Amino acid sequence: xxxxxxxxxxxxxxxxxRLLPDHSPIAPDLVAAMRYATLSGGKRLRPMLVCAACTGVxxxxxxxxxxxxxxxxxxxxxxxxxxxxxxxxxxxxxxxxSNHVRFGEATAILAGDALQALAFQTLxxxxxxxxxxxxxxxxxxTDAVGWRGMVGGQSFDLAAEARALAQxxxxxxxxxxxxxxxxxxxxxxxxxxxxxxxxxxxxxLGAFGTRLGLAFQVIDxxxxxxxxxxxxxxxxxxxxxxxxxxxxxxxxxxxxxALADRLLAEALDxxxxxxxxxxxxxxxxxxxxxxxx
Amino acid sequence: xxxxxxxxxxxxxxxxxRLLPDHSPIAPDLVAAMRYATLSGGKRLRPMLVCAACTGVxxxxxxxxxxxxxxxxxxxxxxxxxxxxxxxxxxxxxxxxSNHVRFGEATAILAGDALQALAFQTLxxxxxxxxxxxxxxxxxxTDAVGWRGMVGGQSFDLAAEARALAQxxxxxxxxxxxxxxxxxxxxxxxxxxxxxxxxxxxxxLGAFGTRLGLAFQVIDxxxxxxxxxxxxxxxxxxxxxxxxxxxxxxxxxxxxxALADRLLAEALDxxxxxxxxxxxxxxxxxxxxxxxx
Numbered sequence: 001x002x003x004x005x006x007x008x009x010x011x012x013x014x015x016x017x018r019l020l021p022d023h024s025p026i027a028p029d030l031v032a033a034m035r036y037a038t039l040s041g042g043k044r045l046r047p048m049l050v051c052a053a054c055t056g057v058x059x060x061x062x063x064x065x066x067x068x069x070x071x072x073x074x075x076x077x078x079x080x081x082x083x084x085x086x087x088x089x090x091x092x093x094x095x096x097x098s099n100h101v102r103f104g105e106a107t108a109i110l111a112g113d114a115l116q117a118l119a120f121q122t123l124x125x126x127x128x129x130x131x132x133x134x135x136x137x138x139x140x141x142t143d144a145v146g147w148r149g150m151v152g153g154q155s156f157d158l159a160a161e162a163r164a165l166a167q168x169x170x171x172x173x174x175x176x177x178x179x180x181x182x183x184x185x186x187x188x189x190x191x192x193x194x195x196x197x198x199x200x201x202x203x204x205l206g207a208f209g210t211r212l213g214l215a216f217q218v219i220d221x222x223x224x225x226x227x228x229x230x231x232x233x234x235x236x237x238x239x240x241x242x243x244x245x246x247x248x249x250x251x252x253x254x255x256x257x258a259l260a261d262r263l264l265a266e267a268l269d270x271x272x273x274x275x276x277x278x279x280x281x282x283x284x285x286x287x288x289x290x291x292x293x
Numbered sequence: 294x295x296x297x298x299x300x301x302x303x304x305x306x307x308x309x310x311r312l313l314p315d316h317s318p319i320a321p322d323l324v325a326a327m328r329y330a331t332l333s334g335g336k337r338l339r340p341m342l343v344c345a346a347c348t349g350v351x352x353x354x355x356x357x358x359x360x361x362x363x364x365x366x367x368x369x370x371x372x373x374x375x376x377x378x379x380x381x382x383x384x385x386x387x388x389x390x391s392n393h394v395r396f397g398e399a400t401a402i403l404a405g406d407a408l409q410a411l412a413f414q415t416l417x418x419x420x421x422x423x424x425x426x427x428x429x430x431x432x433x434x435t436d437a438v439g440w441r442g443m444v445g446g447q448s449f450d451l452a453a454e455a456r457a458l459a460q461x462x463x464x465x466x467x468x469x470x471x472x473x474x475x476x477x478x479x480x481x482x483x484x485x486x487x488x489x490x491x492x493x494x495x496x497x498l499g500a501f502g503t504r505l506g507l508a509f510q511v512i513d514x515x516x517x518x519x520x521x522x523x524x525x526x527x528x529x530x531x532x533x534x535x536x537x538x539x540x541x542x543x544x545x546x547x548x549x550x551a552l553a554d555r556l557l558a559e560a561l562d563x564x565x566x567x568x569x570x571x572x573x574x575x576x577x578x579x580x581x582x583x584x585x586x
Binding site for chain 2: 029031077105114116124134135138139145146147151154156158176
């Protein structure tokens, strides 16, 4: 198998394509919308984190691929639902029309629903893992995406529109909305790679994921005001239009960049304490935070 | 614990209330919408089927409660999403305003999403079950609700509106949309009640669930034209308005009732072959199909 991160992205995308349904006698549009939601692009940061954590703690890359795809299915479903008119109402995603623009709202809602079920089915049936490991990954992922995690954060985000949040509230919002899934990706990879991983290492990797998730979001906020729609593949300036609280508003663009750099440094320091067997997590942290465009 | 079906309904509803989150510092509306979606009424047919199958094959009722609630969380999420304006656009459910009418569309979409995650988390952490049983229930439920099952059926249903379906197509539609979850409820209960259940009995109970699910849907179609909105707790005549294909349209009201009776008889005959230790599944089949109003 490949041993560099660019090769890894291709392996993940091939596995996503294989694990997705490719036809249905009763619901061809649904299957097309599920594939479109997942295969139309994206950085694949979360599934690469799963693979990086797994191999970093000494596990086999092949064992991480199904769990990595499960995490990406959840991410893909969340983007489809977030883009809906009743939510963030975004027409563009990964440089192509959003799912509901392409397939209609009803099919987009259902495609998101089906991708969530597929994610958990993929974990329940992940090859080469023991039953306890499968269940640990299921607990980590369901907790990260449910009312306490990603969905709770999106709810908070919608309720907080047009209200100025303090920095602590903004961190809580993004810790749930973006951070929980990124942290879970790292922890799922670690558990898959080494079922007997010491609790201290598991916690350190979780703290790494928390820093990385927040740094990633801070940079997302910065890019929303500094990058173009063509560079982002989604509408630039949408946070401003939605009157969302953002890090550039709270701290200025330079202050937000400095915060992201500090979080990245903390994250890399934590990685140093974890004693990993390769530098993939470090490389991914750099990529996620120092996005050029 | 209780030993009659009416008492069982109360036990299930108390367990649902306990397993649902009751507050969130970041997303109070989301939690309120999740509770409203689940606790505002309903026949509780599916969770009762889980409990009935579990005890019928000799298992303990206490072991069935968490899996039963997981199935009901999925059912509750599906009703919230089905009622959305982009889907069936129904304003009334269980005699009260639909989730999106009460909480807004965005929160309703998110409440459904969070209920789905909660369902799978509940199975992954179900007390008193072995890891292999937990994973079997997860595979049964994810398969029943995903693109091949409930969500696929709902997609088919929306695509088929205003088109006249043949009886075979209608059976395929409802086999996925309604039948898959009802069949899974029975099979999940059976697996929980007896992890070493003979495959033949598992298959017989699945066939029972298939007949019951279809009979249940035929009667739902009949009631849509014969019962009042007050009796149904949801808008009567909505199938007609949506120009849906229904059994009364295909077979007439009497013909549809006769079909439901024949399916019920077949279901009860299958139950006789399964050699169960109580008559709860038979009672529930009667209740589900011979709904009086």
